Amino acid sequence: MNKIGIFFGTDSGTTRLMAKKMSKLLGDAAAKPVNVNRSTADDLLQYDALILGTPSYGINQLPGKSTKVADGCWEEFMPQLQGADLSGKTIALYGLGDQEKYPDRFAHSLIHLYDWCMAGGADVIGQWSTEGYTFDHSPSVVDGEFVGLILDQRSQSLLTDERLAAWINRIKPTLLAKLAN
Numbered sequence: 001m002n003k004i005g006i007f008f009g010t011d012s013g014t015t016r017l018m019a020k021k022m023s024k025l026l027g028d029a030a031a032k033p034v035n036v037n038r039s040t041a042d043d044l045l046q047y048d049a050l051i052l053g054t055p056s057y058g059i060n061q062l063p064g065k066s067t068k069v070a071d072g073c074w075e076e077f078m079p080q081l082q083g084a085d086l087s088g089k090t091i092a093l094y095g096l097g098d099q100e101k102y103p104d105r106f107a108h109s110l111i112h113l114y115d116w117c118m119a120g121g122a123d124v125i126g127q128w129s130t131e132g133y134t135f136d137h138s139p140s141v142v143d144g145e146f147v148g149l150i151l152d153q154r155s156q157s158l159l160t161d162e163r164l165a166a167w168i169n170r171i172k173p174t175l176l177a178k179l180a181n
């Protein structure tokens with residue numbers, strides 16, 4: 001597919017809003033963002049360049065019905081994708097969290113998308129510095145960096161647009177190069 005696929009899960013809509021902002025920043029190169037609760041594995045796997053986003057709910061898991069996301073989320077979608085061959089795919093990840101309220105497990109759900117990408121052999125891009133965030137622990141930090149862009153609309157909403165623009169600027173050339181291949 002000659003576009004960048006953007007797939008997100010959400011409960012209260014913030015992760016969707018972020019997907020829409022990313023799509024706008026990417027312009028024509030991006031396909032319309034899709035909620036994973038309305039998506040099939042084939043919908044997602046048709047793309048070679050992807051952005052995947054999740055909020056954080058529960059403890060050490062992806063959000064879904066067991067974390068009271070009534071419409072379903074990554075927890076329900078991920079079983080369809082288990083074992084998928086992601087080699088040749090370039091994937092950037094983003095996660096939503098609340099560092100003030102959940103400093104001991106800030107943006108924890110994103111690590112599960114990262115683990116899935118790594119297990120499938122994807123090229124994960126868009127790692128992001130922890131500088132400017134205040135928290136005690138996040139499983140989504142690997143080798144001193146977040147595995148993707150972390151946005152906190154609860155405690156640091158004023159920084160969101162700047163972070164988004166910087167991150168998209170950084171990953172866009174790599175994603176576009178993937179489309180040209």
Ligand SMILES: Cc1cc2nc3c(=O)[nH]c(=O)nc-3n(C[C@H](O)[C@H](O)[C@H](O)COP(=O)(O)O)c2cc1C
Binds near residue numbers: 013056057
């Ligand atoms: C019940 C509940 C549990 C949450 N658990 C966590 C958490 O463990 N870690 C975290 O960083 N944020 C947590 N959050 C914050 C959400 O991830 C954050 O508000 C996010 O922006 C929600 O995204 P959404 O509107 O797309 O559902 C929680 C929020 C709620 C309401």
